[in-house]
Amino acid sequence: MKTNKKIYLGVFTAILLSISVISCKKQGIENNAETDVKKLDNMHEFNFGGNKILVKEDKGIYYLSDDVILTEQQFNLLKANNNAAMSSTARALIMNSLVKRWTNSIVYYSLSNLGADTASSLKAMQYIARVSPLTFVQRTSQTNYINFVKSTGNSSSVGMVGGAQNLNLYNYNTPGIIIHELFHALGVMHEQCRTDQSSNVIIHPENIPDDKEFNFNQVSATSYTNHGNFDFESIMMYEPYAFSSNGQPTITKLDGSTYQTSYPAANMSPTDIAGINQLYTGFTYVGLPANTSYEIASALDNTKLLNVPGSATADGTQVIIYTDGNSNNARWSVTKNADGYYRLSPLHAPTKALTVVGSATANGTKLEIRTHTGATSQQFNITPEASGYYIISPRNAPSKNVDVPGSATANGTLLNIWSYGGANNQKFKFNTF
Template sequence: MKSLFKAFMALCFVMALNACKKNLETTDPAQNDAISSVKKGDSIIHKLVVDGQPNYVVEVNGTYYYSDDLIISQEQFNALKKLTVNNLSTQERSTIAQDFAATWPNATVYYQYPDPTTMTAAEYNSFVATIDNAFNKLTNATGIKFVKRTIQPEYIRFVKSGGNNSPLGWRKGGVNAINLYNYNMVGIVMHEIMHSLGVMHEQCRPDRDQYVIVDVSKVIPGYELNYNILSTYAGYGTFDFQSVMLYSSGDFAKDRTKPPMTKLDGTTFSGQRAGISAGDIAGLKSLYFPVVVSGIYRISPVYVSTKSLDIFGGSPADGTRIIIWPSHSNNNQKFVFRKDVHGYYQIKSLLDTNKVLTVRGAATASGTLVEFRTIANTDNQKFKLYNRGNEGFSFAPKHAPGLRLEVSGGGTSNATNVVVGTSNTTSQAQRFNLIKF
């Protein structure tokens, strides 16, 4: 996937939406402009404005649909509601948004086959064969592992159903029920698995307007959710018209002669359902394997790509500060990432592999220096990598998840200090590219 945002319509799933409307009171009157709800039959359509972008969520009997085939939890729905608050701190907004969809620890997904008593033997055999085929294709292409569940509390459970849908991402203690009507179509099965891996819709990536024109006024009322944009997500690569996760131009159209989505030149396109694309594969690899154990990397600020993180003066002494300096190939700019717990890494230097990047004194104040110090396995020596797609990575210290690695003041001068600052998803000073040597 060339993006972390993909989608495919649930072929046979139709939510019961009636024509009658009834406005609902919001739970917070102060948020009337940002949160509104309309009742249609047995469903409630919630409109949540996040960073100026409308996000629609359809609630059906306590289940929250972020698109026709993508389900979010009550906690994720509440997180979206919280993001509508204008005076929410930048730090809290960033933490909520970036943790909205989590990946599976160690790139390992546990699963359970469907209940054989719910279908004929022939259906069951076909279902299992399609699941295995989907897993094999995903593993061979990306390296993500799928392991049959024994006692693991978090796992995927496949269900033969009247529609196709999946929850979004990994949740602690959560069981992802992947419902499938088209259980014998490997492309659709892979699509729903990718939702459970934490992948969203291609036409929902924040930069989609650079590639396509979306006119939700042409969408059947109640189906606007299929074109949601959550601005704090980030795409990977260019828009992928070959992705298995992309809608066709005319999907959910009021009038099929007036498609809701076209290319910039007004031409239409069809989504393919044969299997994952090269872009899909690249996106999954970026999401689950941002660095490799054997890799050596230069860490460069996205806004000043000619410079890189550097151990000041090439000194291996404890307490040496980290700065930016013109890129070179000496060991004080060569870093390796040692994986710790889920999503966290120690960042070593080839200058001295017994030392790692450390937040000085385990401080939690914005502006605290980052230094080079002997490994003590403390939380201020461990950083979580948030994948920002085309915008690089941000690094959050484990002891202070609301902070991010930052070039002090967004400076470009040689020897500008590298510090930790309050999380800000719009700050280029907090985004870094990893360039493999």
């Protein structure tokens, strides 16, 4: 990773607006907050605008969720906010001081505690950097920095807390999980904790152990600003069975159905990217230019293109890779919808669209062309990789990527979807002609 130039970064939707606008004396905060704080065993309970917020205390460490750590100062700010006599203006000022952004969008880091296992953390920072104004710089003597540490679990402080702040990693070889924790370190909370939680999902407490309830806190409008619509595909969204005590869903859509998220893949959703660019300004992320036609080449062999065999137009025709023949069945019109997802239609059959067969989500599901309906299986998240390549992820299965099975390069190899792997068989170059 280059460390002497600006690197561009991407993130999520329910954003902590984190400008530090007041200075509070710690003693005064503690004195104002002792009333109305209910402690249940090792849980502290607060009330924020009618929403119950639980914070777990364990050996002097405060957890807003299993993977979000609060400093003692941040915890005391929460206690101060819980004072029922406080004005709404003062409450908002305190909450806006809870989480601080990284100065000038520069994030210093140290990987020394990871030993030789640094590749995935570097890759995670690079992914974020390509889509935002954030610059990740290896620390020399800077005071404030992220210290990557191997641990028994994955967790992070929220925002820049000052000094060396540990980013604890059990899955230190999984870029998507590292991106998730880095988002927390940048000041981003979980998607299911948005202020509009109850308008978009049902939390099922009957399926959640008491000691895990704090993972489903709903924040208040005085402390957070949502970005965009609720994003089920977000890398910051818990999966439907997270922390289940009985195998039943802990989170569902309002109609009771479950959903797919991009976690733990390294696939930031369009709203993740837009959100981080709202939190850290100074860069306009455009992504792959839309309303353009491309030949889509595999990184395995740039002469092999996504191809509709025989220039067929029938629904259900499966898509292959094939040697470039300068023909419209290997050229694709690429457009983009309001949610930031792309439609890919072959030029020889413009009413058709690249589609995940049967809207399935399983590894190995093939790709086909089918009459365009706007289904999520016909929408793709296209995000930048290194050296001008892109990853293509279907919206209906956001943790999966378009994949050349077995890294084959033979003409006629059928494309499928597969869990994120980061190899060249999941990277594609979009070439104009």
